[in-house]
Amino acid sequence: MAANDTLQFGLFNAPDPEPVPGPISEPAAMAPEPDDQRPARGRTALRARTAVLFSRLEELGLRGVDTLVLMRTRRVMVSLIGRTLRVHEGYAEAPESVLRAVVAFAIARTKTERLAAREVILAHDVERAPAPRRQEPLRPGDLALMTQLSEAHRQLNRQHFGGALRDIPVRLSGRMATRLGHYDAGSRHTPPEIVLSRQHIVKHGWREAMHTLLHEMVHQWQHETSRPVDHGPEFRAKAREVGITPAARRDVTPLERRKRQVG
Numbered sequence: 001m002a003a004n005d006t007l008q009f010g011l012f013n014a015p016d017p018e019p020v021p022g023p024i025s026e027p028a029a030m031a032p033e034p035d036d037q038r039p040a041r042g043r044t045a046l047r048a049r050t051a052v053l054f055s056r057l058e059e060l061g062l063r064g065v066d067t068l069v070l071m072r073t074r075r076v077m078v079s080l081i082g083r084t085l086r087v088h089e090g091y092a093e094a095p096e097s098v099l100r101a102v103v104a105f106a107i108a109r110t111k112t113e114r115l116a117a118r119e120v121i122l123a124h125d126v127e128r129a130p131a132p133r134r135q136e137p138l139r140p141g142d143l144a145l146m147t148q149l150s151e152a153h154r155q156l157n158r159q160h161f162g163g164a165l166r167d168i169p170v171r172l173s174g175r176m177a178t179r180l181g182h183y184d185a186g187s188r189h190t191p192p193e194i195v196l197s198r199q200h201i202v203k204h205g206w207r208e209a210m211h212t213l214l215h216e217m218v219h220q221w222q223h224e225t226s227r228p229v230d231h232g233p234e235f236r237a238k239a240r241e242v243g244i245t246p247a248a249r250r251d252v253t254p255l256e257r258r259k260r261q262v263g
Contacts, residue, residue: 046070049092053099057085060096062103077121080106090126098124134175139198142172149196149213156214160242165220170213172198180212183219185229194220214244 054068062085070089079086085106091098101120108114149170157165168191176182176197186192194216201209218238222229231246239246 049089053087053092056099057103057106060100060103062106065106077126078102078105088126091121091124094124136172136174139174142198145201146171149209152210152213153194153217156210156217156242160214161217161221165217165224166192168220169193171195172201174198176200180208181216183216183223183229185223192220192223211244214242215239215246218242218244 050068050070053070054062057065057068064083065080065085066083067085069084069086070092071086072089076086077088077091087102091102094102098120101117105114105117105121108117146169149172150167153170154167157163157167171193173182173195174197176195176199179197180200181194181196184190184193184195194213196209196212196216200212218235219229221227221238222235227234236246
């Protein structure tokens with residue numbers, strides 16, 4: 001196996017976020033953490049969980065690893081860098097079959113062995129850290145406009161979906177250059193929301209904005225009715241049913257900005 005291997009939703013040799021410090025071989029050498037970030041009792045519990053997991057992995061055949069680090073990230077589940085094995089803390093109490101796969105991944109000598117271990121590891125669901133949403137500062141008039149968009153969402157919900165959709169926030173973004181809008185299904189940590197391009201509304205007007213809002217509401221309908229959130233046949237059929245075209249993209253970058261980008 002290569003010196004640096006990372007399991008990142010099935011991708012190897014990808015950049016790895018900084019893990020929670022905690023080398024089990026030398027606990028006294030752990031990087032200090034501010035008292036307001038992790039209480040002493042939490043550090044002690046982390047060391048204990050790490051020690052127990054390291055022992056279990058060694059019993060299952062782990063070798064060539066000096067240090068085990070438990071981490072909490074969104075994307076990296078298992079990584080081996082040198083003689084340090086880093087494992088998402090969600091696997092600390094995983095069943096033996098999953099831990100055997102972690103060991104197999106760490107000691108694998110061929111790509112085939114790593115791929116087989118990967119399938120078992122990723123099949124075990126763990127709670128991932130929430131992805132932070134980038135919040136933009138509000139501009140003058142945004143609150144009034146978002147209030148109008150929220151009311152439009154309620155009206156379109158009653159008109160086209162029988163009021164069955166959830167009442168979710170509709171906010172504005174100035175970062176969208178090609179997308180007119182976006183439906184974010186959220187997670188256990190963040191609620192769903194719809195985001196519309198501010199430039200789209202300014203450039204194309206309210207009627208086009210309502211078309212885009214309905215487009216994203218069809219995605220909301222897909223999500224809330226446990227359908228795939230995509231632009232497939234069901235999406236296109238529902239889009240026609242509510243009276244919109246299924247087109248998903250259009251240039252909303254102001255002409256002056258496009259000229260600067262080209263130049």
